Amino acid sequence: MVTPKKSSTKAPAITKSKAAEKKKPPVSVKPAAKRPPAAAAPLTEFKLFAPAAQEVFLVGDFCNWQGDDCPMRRLKDGSWKKSLKLNQGRYEYRFVVDGHWWTDPENPQRQENPYGQDNSVLVIP
Numbered sequence: 001m002v003t004p005k006k007s008s009t010k011a012p013a014i015t016k017s018k019a020a021e022k023k024k025p026p027v028s029v030k031p032a033a034k035r036p037p038a039a040a041a042p043l044t045e046f047k048l049f050a051p052a053a054q055e056v057f058l059v060g061d062f063c064n065w066q067g068d069d070c071p072m073r074r075l076k077d078g079s080w081k082k083s084l085k086l087n088q089g090r091y092e093y094r095f096v097v098d099g100h101w102w103t104d105p106e107n108p109q110r111q112e113n114p115y116g117q118d119n120s121v122l123v124i125p
Contacts, residue, residue: 041085044124046093048104051078053097058082060093060119067096092119 046058056074057067062084072080072095080095092111095102103110104120113119 041087042124043083044086044122046072046082046084046095046104047079047106048072048095048097048102049077049079050095050097050102053080055098056080057096058084058093059096060091062086062091062093086122086124088124091122091124093122094119 048056050056053074056072058070058072059065059067060070063069070082070084072082074080092113093104095104101117103118107120107122109121109123110118111121
């Protein structure tokens with residue numbers, strides 16, 4: 001711990017002009033936005049019929065391909081659903097069903113990925 005030492009000499013008086021020089025206005029820094037905030041984006045619904053599945057995750061470039069970020073919810077009819085707020089743009093995605101990667105069977109738009117399989121493609125105008 002550092003403690004200040006007492007000095008017998010007085011500190012020099014600061015004139016108003018020097019005090020004004022030392023005071024600086026607060027600086028406000030705002031990060032640059034690449035896309036509009038997601039709160040302004042419409043909801044996009046993803047749905048997959050997989051009645052025998054125990055767990056289903058939605059993965060894609062909108063969640064950096066991390067399934068833990070997008071677990072899907074099972075519905076009574078055996079389908080799975082997930083709604084996300086996505087901004088305009090082109091997105092690639094897949095489903096992970098009980099550990100197996102599936103391309104969306106209801107979406108004919110596809111793009112081959114580096115692993116020789118197809119990703120589903122969604123374009124939001």
